[in-house]
Amino acid sequence: MRKKWIFIGAAFALAMTLTGCRDNAAASIPQQSSQEQTQMIPMEEAQEAALKAADIVAADADISATTLSEVAGVACYKVEFTSGEYAYAYTINAETGAVMEMSSQEQNAQASGTQTETADPAAPAPAQNATGTGTVDEAAAQKIALEHAGVKAADATITKSKLDYEDGRQVYDIEWYAGGAKYDYEIATDTGEIISSAYEEKTMGADSKNVTVSEADAKKTALDRVSGATDKDLYEWKLDYDDGRPEYEGKIIYGGTEYEFTIDAATGSVMEWDAEKVR
Structure with a gap:
């Protein structure tokens, strides 16, 4: 009988020892941080995404900085570069490579702090009227709309061009016909940004x-x-x-x-x- 109790006691002690080993082993395994689990794209890929969104080839761009940061809890690269007369800043999602934000600024206007921001990489550079006040006049707004649509002024019949308001923002509402199609654009008067554009084939x-x-x-x-x-x-x-x-x-x-x-x-x-x- 004494031998039986000795055997049971030894078995219990061995089981507790093995359990402790498993616990210690699990505790010793380092846990991956959320940053280590997140797969981020290389910095070069973020630069390529920014240039592609701006429709600028690498040979025509001078990249001044690429920094890794966080926007609204999302890891992102901020890519800054210049090309021609403009300076650009793009925020690229570090996980997907998607464009989150962008801004463009005329280099000779940097001293005055004038800047145009838009979330649409396809939007044209801001235009100025003859007075150089940084606002867009009616003729410039029509030019922006026609160029974005790929329509020559000589081929367009403008049926409406007037000042209006969209969400409290002053815009030019411009409509015209060309090639059997109807176009409708809204251009911001302060920056030349395309607020909305519509196209309808009439033929x-x-x-x-x-x-x-x-x-x-x-x-x-x-x-x-x-x-x-x-x-x-x-x-x-x-x-x-x-x-x-x-x-x-x-x-x-x-x-x-x-x-x-x-x-x-x-x-x-x-x-x-x-x-x-x-x-």
């Missing part, structure tokens, strides 16, 4: 029930119009019919701008295009 495509344009080709047509956007930036997509004509309808959200569009599924042409800043 419709082939009245056919046959879908001859693939979904992949239609998506490429839409994404090619938004520099830097990829499939992951498509938030809505569907095939629909309008009076028997097939068309793709979709939405892209990228760089602080929401784009809604309609593409003729029989011809591949963009029938409607609307872009608006999101806050």
